Amino acid sequence: MPKITDVILSPDTFFAEKMQSAEEIRFPLIIVLITGIIGAITGYMMGELTARMFAGVGAGMGEIVLVSSFAGAFFGVLLMWIAGTGILYLLSMVFKGTGGFKRALEFIGWGFIPQVFSAIIGLLVALYYFPMVQVPVLRSFQDPAVMQSAINHLMNDPSMLQYRQISSIISIIFILWSASIWIFGMKHARKLSTKNAAIVVLVPVLIYIISIVYTIFSGIPAPGV
Amino acid sequence: MKSFNFIGLILLISVILVFTASAATSTSVTTDPQTAAGQISVTKVTLDPEVFYEGDKGTIALEVTNNGVDSVAIHRATFYDNNIEVVGNPYEASTSIGGGNKQTFTYTVVADAPEGIYYPVFSISFRDAGSLRYPVKVQVENAPLSVSLLEKPDTFSAGKKEQVKLLIGNPRDDSVNGLTVTVQGGGFDVVPSSYFVGTLDSDRSVIVPFTITPSGPGDLVFNVNYKNGINPHETSLTVPVTLLDSKKQARPVVSNIQEKSDPDGTIHITGDVTNAGLEPAKAVIITSSSPAVPVDPYKSYVVGGLEPDDFSSFEVTFTADNVTTVPIQVTYRDSDGNLYTEISIVDITSKIPSKTTGSPLPLPIIGLIIGLAVVIGGVIWYSWRKR
Incomplete structure (x- = not known):
């Protein structure tokens, strides 16, 4: 039975040993759920800011924003796990990878361990910066241009801007760590060479990183950041 | 005795009648044609128009009066001149003017002559005497009505109502009639579209106001149409309309x-x-x-x-x-x-809050991020080395 620390320190060995036992999705699911819950808390805090922006519009709007932010962040992580595995699974077919989807899902789930740390640090950063954000208050839904302008003001608030920059950098660092684990996961789950597994994993991950970097410079908020 | 008186009265009346008839016969015999013709005179001359433009057609009416008691026979009446053209000669036939009567001779003339004063001659030839010559003064003058701009704005502005006033004067020696002012040109709205003045006497003037609302640049042409007698004449004034900001407009x-x-x-x-x-x-x-x-x-x-x-x-x-x-x-x-x-x-x-440039990240945060990157980099390096 491999130790959990091996996922971090020796993922190649960890997944090689895991391949000897039956597929076990429970622990990876727990890891993903923990990531989702922490991310949802951050999402809830972000939703609270947005709800304050809509407070002047009318009763009920704030609650809708809060629930949708929480649920969006939580299910976003689950979707990222399943859809991400699907993308990697399909890409590995280019290199004639073999092995079931469930095994790939299990190993990619193990690779979410760094994302737990990322979510925790992201939450701490949010707790530090969000109270300093000045939230614009919308008075009406009549004019879309006014709404867009208010959202832009929220996203370009100095505190919000710093939060987004820090969380983006942290997200990049931890996604690279996860990618490192996912390479070994895909290598064993889909029986690929290390080089091919690296290509399969790094292509989508680099696209994701580029999108985050673009977000920082363009000012458009990216999903999950 | 009574019968004698009656006969005597009849004789007396007869004698009186014979003397009276004799006296009357002796009077009619003494009025000769020369004397009778001498009683004929031109008592009134009417020109229409009073003053002609060169080329104008008009009429000259002469009223002839017989101041005597005898009728005077007229062989013919003529009107002629080298410069003033007389259209037709309707009084060629013999006629007569009874004692104490008047007769009007009317001639149509065309003033085909340059500016100046002419004296066409009216002549009556008597059947039993000589003739009567009567020169008529006819004046030809080409001076048109004077049209001047009395009031206009310094500048025209698109869509802005402005008042323009014309002063129309008559420098001629006669009055003109049927005077009407119309406005021509595009790119503006004019109220009224035309202005009827009617008769304008000699040496008189009239002010004609118009309200102009221009929509674009152009020329405002005021046409002054009038008649001298029956002859139409026209003179015009052009006012260029250039659209500029009004000097007086609100700012x-x-x-x-x-x-x-x-x-x-x-x-x-x-x-x-x-x-x-x-x-x-x-x-x-x-x-x-x-x-x-x-x-x-x-x-x-x-x-x-x-x-x-x-x-x-x-x-x-x-x-x-x-x-x-x-x-x-x-x-x-x-x-x-x-x-x-x-x-x-x-x-x-x-x-305006800056969109892309916030304040720089605090140093502890930068240090923390670098530290985190180093640690994670080390872990990744270790995990790859250990495989």
């Missing part, structure tokens, strides 16, 4: 601009708007325009009317992204309802 000027911004990003601009023109500005409305987005509570600020040199304070609210200046738009109307727009650019650099 709202925005000043004393103060800015402040709310935490929600709403920018407030307050200031004064002063009418620096010479005419009142009506329905003055102030708002911000693109790229600014006007928002409540002062999307637009209605100042209302502003008299010359009058001012009013205003406030507008808007949001704006990625801009350093915002146009403040002042719209107003003149007394004719024409809409005007003035734009003032306001600098709001200090009031």
